[in-house]
Amino acid sequence: MEDEKIEDIEIRLLLEALYRRYHYDFRNYAQASIKRRLRQARDRQGVATYSALQDKLLHDPAAAAGVLRFLTVQVSDFFRDPSYFKAIRETVVPHLKTYPSLKVWIAGCSAGEELHSFAILFREEGLEDRTLFYATDINQDALEAASRGIYPLDRMKAFTENYRLAGGKASLSDYYSTGYGGAVFDKSLRDRVVFSDHSLVTDAVFSEMQLISCRNVMIYFDRDLQDRAVGLFRDSLGRGGFLGLGSKETLRFSEHVGAFSEFVREEKIYQRRQA
Template identity: 55%
Template sequence: MLIEAVYLQYNYDFRDYTGASQKRRVLHALREMHCATISELQAKVMHDAVAFSQLLQFLTIPVTEMFRDPSFYLSLREQVLPFLKTYPSLKIWVAGCSTGQEVYSMAIMLREEGLLERAIVYATDINPQSLETARRGVFPLEQMALYGENYKAGGGKGELSDYYTAAYGGARFDQSLVDNVTFADHSLSTDSVFSETHLISCRNVMIYFNRKLQNRVFGLFHESLCHRGFLALGSKESVDFSDYGGRFDALDKRERIYRKGS
């Protein structure tokens, strides 16, 4: 009833998210928002948009890091970017971009491979606060050691510190990295395709979706991708057992990188 009410009042659709993760997040929200029952939480959210914004942070908990799964980025550099270099211009969609670490990782990799200047990147998410964090490009300084290790292992050609300035406990990334990035609110549950793209990266998002919603999203991605475009998923995600399994070819099965079928 809570999730249905959220959909009806705010048009945020969590109805086809997996039950286990959703229950865990709602129970966490109960504790943090000082509600004794889900009914109390529902009443609070329905009468207070600020309370809904607070709940949204729990329903969309961002779990991300720069150059997460470095072997994935190494595979992108070696197996995907050589194909992308054959296009005069590129459109890339980072779906479910959360607080932006993946967007900056993608931008750094594109710059090092000489592709950033001719690329348009769409970075989308349903959480306005996460999108604002992504736009700012300021991340905790204590995370930079891990991010730097990931960057190197993912084929980085310099030092991660070349791309940020440290100040007041934060690392502010060079804003020129996102000059060609459009940060936008977009729901994979309810919204449509908005552009033809050459590469879609949607990593560690679909693990929270049930099969019905996964099929919807794969349909969106298939429609958006150009002929033989690339789809990158998270390490625990696969297109294989979806309704669209036969419409994608595995380029790197281990790293979950696929190509739209011919």
């Protein structure tokens, strides 16, 4: 028990050091998740304690980058949860088609699987030419991977099935070629994408959006941080705009819930109220 208390103190100090030295704020992330990832980072760095890990990241930016890779989750799929994308296609897109121009924010874009899914969907629905996508993450490695659009070939079978279930109108293979040891997705899918470092924890609104998709990110936040993120989404969305969350996320307990109405309840798609 005493050792656990000491570890908790060490972790709090390490997260404070990470924020003050590099301006990445994980202090209000869910503690169970943070502990698990920091344990992996500590073992990978070959040190015995979190205090030793703190000393290393304070004096070695390369070590800090390694720790950040453990603290930021980079797991996604093309058309992950296909029913979500099917609902976007069938219920949200008809509303979006009434706008002369669109801005779509993929928050926590990871390595770009969800971004490319939306780019393909919008191309098939005739919205691509009027849409500007913002793909943001706090992990520079992830942003670089997203901007390359190259994924392992052994993942294509699952991606293709998700695409079919999401209501795809062609074949997923129409959008990629093979090369560089993987599936290289058409560069034109990224022609209207702005990739940017943005933190839901510390950064502010940067534009007015018609659609925000932030899925499986807030499950790693504590309640206060979740409220901050939802407030940011509220302020970023134009009236009548749409917000999509992950299957295990909800606005039900947020202090900002009154700003939204449930649009497709089972898929966690919400609409910014008009008034």
